[in-house]
Amino acid sequence: MPHLHKPLAKLAAWILLSAAALSLKLEPAQAQAGIVVENAKAEIVFGKTIAFSAKITAPIPIQQISLLFRGINETVTRVETVQFDADGNASFVYDASQNIFPPFSKIVFWYQATLADGNTYTSPQTEINYDDNRFAWRVNTRANISVHWYAGDDAFGAAALDAAGAGVIAFNNLYPVAFDQPLDVYIYSNADDLRSALPFGGTDWIGGHAHPENGVALAAIAPNDSQKIEMETILPHEIAHILMYRALGENYFKQPAWLLEGVASNMELYQNLGYDEALRDAASKNSLIPMQDLCASFPADSGSAYLAYAQAEAFIKYIRGAYGNGKIAALTGAYAEGLDCEIGVTKALGIPLNQLDQNWRETELGQNVFGATLKNLAPYLVLMALVLSVPIWGALDFLINRLRYGKK
Numbered sequence: 001m002p003h004l005h006k007p008l009a010k011l012a013a014w015i016l017l018s019a020a021a022l023s024l025k026l027e028p029a030q031a032q033a034g035i036v037v038e039n040a041k042a043e044i045v046f047g048k049t050i051a052f053s054a055k056i057t058a059p060i061p062i063q064q065i066s067l068l069f070r071g072i073n074e075t076v077t078r079v080e081t082v083q084f085d086a087d088g089n090a091s092f093v094y095d096a097s098q099n100i101f102p103p104f105s106k107i108v109f110w111y112q113a114t115l116a117d118g119n120t121y122t123s124p125q126t127e128i129n130y131d132d133n134r135f136a137w138r139v140n141t142r143a144n145i146s147v148h149w150y151a152g153d154d155a156f157g158a159a160a161l162d163a164a165g166a167g168v169i170a171f172n173n174l175y176p177v178a179f180d181q182p183l184d185v186y187i188y189s190n191a192d193d194l195r196s197a198l199p200f201g202g203t204d205w206i207g208g209h210a211h212p213e214n215g216v217a218l219a220a221i222a223p224n225d226s227q228k229i230e231m232e233t234i235l236p237h238e239i240a241h242i243l244m245y246r247a248l249g250e251n252y253f254k255q256p257a258w259l260l261e262g263v264a265s266n267m268e269l270y271q272n273l274g275y276d277e278a279l280r281d282a283a284s285k286n287s288l289i290p291m292q293d294l295c296a297s298f299p300a301d302s303g304s305a306y307l308a309y310a311q312a313e314a315f316i317k318y319i320r321g322a323y324g325n326g327k328i329a330a331l332t333g334a335y336a337e338g339l340d341c342e343i344g345v346t347k348a349l350g351i352p353l354n355q356l357d358q359n360w361r362e363t364e365l366g367q368n369v370f371g372a373t374l375k376n377l378a379p380y381l382v383l384m385a386l387v388l389s390v391p392i393w394g395a396l397d398f399l400i401n402r403l404r405y406g407k408k
C-alpha cells in the first residue's frame, strides 16, 4: 500500500493485525483439531462424588490434561490436573460431600490438554444435571410448573401442583412478572432428607429452600393430613423467591433480607398464628429487632430467625396496607439502583426506614394489639378468596399466552 498516508497505513496495519488476532480467536475448529475427546462423562453419586471420565487423544503425545468445571451460574472455574493412561483414558473424582453444587443445578465441564508441541487445546463444553438421584422422583407438569416428589400418591402430586400454581398467581397479583421459564419444585418427605441436600443444612427455617437462579424450589412435606396446608404455605413462599429473582435478575442480591423474606412470607396462603404471638411478646418486652438489623441477613439462631420472619411478614403487610401493593416494586426498584437499606425506603416511600419501622410498631403493635391482629388477618382473607376464586390453570395459561403473543 505505497500510496497510503502514514496514519492510514498505520490504521490499515492495525486492521490487518486485528483481523489476524480475530481469526485466531475465531478458529475453535482448528484448535479442537489438536485433541479428540470421546465419551466425556460425569457420573453423579449425589452428595458424595462426581466421577469425570473421558478418552482424550491427539496426533502427537499429550503432556498434561486438565479438567475444568463450574456450576452454570458460578463465575469461578475449578481446574484439576487429571491422570491419564497411554490410551488417553482420563479420570478425576470430585468430592461432592460439601454440597457446594446446589441440587438440581447444572454443571458444565470441559478439558484442556497440552501437547508435545507446547500448545494447549480446549475441548467443547459438556453440560450435566446435578440431580439429587438418591430418590425415585415422580413428576407432574403443567403450564411451566413441574412438581417432583417421591413419597405420597398421585393426589399428593396433584395437590402440590395446585399449590405451586396458586403461588405463581398470588405473586403475580402482587408483583407482575413474566412466567415464561420452567419452574421446578422438589418435595422431600422430611426435613432430614432436604437438609442433607443443602450446604449448611439450609437457611430457611420454614421447611423450604429456593435456588432462585436455577428456578428450583425445595421443600420438606410429609404425605399426611396437613400436607395441603404445608404445600400452600411453603411452596408459594419459595416460588416467590424464584419469581422475584426473575423480575430482578442480579439486582435480587441487592435487596434487603426483610424485603425478600417479607414478600415471600406474604405469599404464604395460611397465616402463621405463631407470628402474631411472637410479635406481641417481643413488643411487650421491647425486644423487636430493628428493621435496620434485618437488611443484610437474618439472625442465625432459630428463635431470633423466627421473630425476624414474623417481623418481615408483618412489616411488608403494613407497607402494602398503608402505601399500596405498587410500592413493593418501587422498593425493589430503589434497591436495584444500589441504594442502601435506609435510603431505598426513603426514595420509594418518602420516609426513612427507621421512621417507617417506628410507625409500623405504633400502628400495628401499639396499644390496640387485638385490633391490629384482626387487621393483620384481612389481607390473608382477601388473598385466599382471590386464589380460591380464580381458576388457577386457566389463569396461568392466560399469563403464559399473554406473554407468548405479546399482549398486554
Ligand SMILES: [Zn+2]
Residues within 6 Å of the ligand: 204, 237, 241, 260, 261, 264
Ligand atoms: Zn424465604
